[in-house]
Amino acid sequence: MLEVREVSKHFGGLMALRKLSLHLERAEGVWGLIGPNGSGKTTLLNVICGLYRPDQGTVLFQGRRIDQLSPHQIARLGIGRTFQVAKVFRRLTVLENMLVPGFTNRETESPRQLREQALELLDFMQLSNLKDEQAGNLSGGQQKLLDFARVLMLKPKLLLLDEPFAGVHPLLKERMINRITLLHQQGIRFLVVSHDLPSVLELCSHLVVLSSGEKIAEGEPEMVRKEERVVEAYLGV
Ligand SMILES: Nc1ncnc2c1ncn2[C@@H]1O[C@H](COP(=O)(O)OP(=O)(O)O)[C@@H](O)[C@H]1O
Numbered sequence: 001m002l003e004v005r006e007v008s009k010h011f012g013g014l015m016a017l018r019k020l021s022l023h024l025e026r027a028e029g030v031w032g033l034i035g036p037n038g039s040g041k042t043t044l045l046n047v048i049c050g051l052y053r054p055d056q057g058t059v060l061f062q063g064r065r066i067d068q069l070s071p072h073q074i075a076r077l078g079i080g081r082t083f084q085v086a087k088v089f090r091r092l093t094v095l096e097n098m099l100v101p102g103f104t105n106r107e108t109e110s111p112r113q114l115r116e117q118a119l120e121l122l123d124f125m126q127l128s129n130l131k132d133e134q135a136g137n138l139s140g141g142q143q144k145l146l147d148f149a150r151v152l153m154l155k156p157k158l159l160l161l162d163e164p165f166a167g168v169h170p171l172l173k174e175r176m177i178n179r180i181t182l183l184h185q186q187g188i189r190f191l192v193v194s195h196d197l198p199s200v201l202e203l204c205s206h207l208v209v210l211s212s213g214e215k216i217a218e219g220e221p222e223m224v225r226k227e228e229r230v231v232e233a234y235l236g237v
């Protein structure tokens with residue numbers, strides 16, 4: 001599904017990613033990417049979705065090289081992402097926000113179909129009652145749900161979620177975890193970046209741990225949790 005091969009990325013003298021490799025298989029469960037602040041998690045998502053070019057290394061999606069493509073080309077291939085701080089169009093209504101990615105599918109779907117899909121997804125996220133509200137008036141957690149609902153309009157095959165639980169009310173968090181699990185059962189693949197360990201342990205069946213741009217552990221959550229280097233990275237020696 002997704003292969004990251006020895007990817008490096010630096011900003012000036014700072015190595016944000018050091019020869020990082022990942023191999024995400026379609027058959028596996030939800031993937032989690034964890035690590036302390038500044039360990040390179042968001043940088044990796046930015047490299048995968050084409051916002052940053054890696055200095056070295058390659059990225060393959062379904063066997064095809066994507067690291068030289070632009071973000072919109074990568075989105076069209078089926079990789080969607082959400083942002084650590086939800087990026088909604090604040091002056092548009094919730095429903096209008098949902099229709100923006102619909103422009104990508106304009107050739108294949110009618111405005112009516114797109115509207116129906118948007119309403120269905122809002123219902124799925126329990127945001128229907130807010131559909132005519134300006135998105136800027138939503139709470140931070142609701143904006144994250146909208147960001148998530150909106151990227152689903154692209155019908156992605158793989159979704160990269162950046163800190164989906166950060167600043168989200170515990171009830172909304174639970175809802176988010178349920179939605180991700182359901183969508184995973186429907187065939188969408190997920191790479192979830194988070195430093196919310198309890199949520200990640202509940203949701204993910206495979207974890208990768210980053211520290212200072214390097215992969216320091218990988219495997220089943222229970223195994224990873226016991227790794228000495230992981231404990232050190234989080235708690236200090
Ligand atoms: N655009 C950028 N310019 C300069 N430094 C950056 C940029 N993006 C990230 N960094 C740096 O790279 C490191 C990794 O950042 P990031 O990937 O955001 O970490 P994480 O998401 O794990 O908290 C940090 O030291 C951060 O300051």
Ligand SMILES: [Mg+2]
Binds near residue numbers: 041042043084
């Ligand atoms: Mg980050």
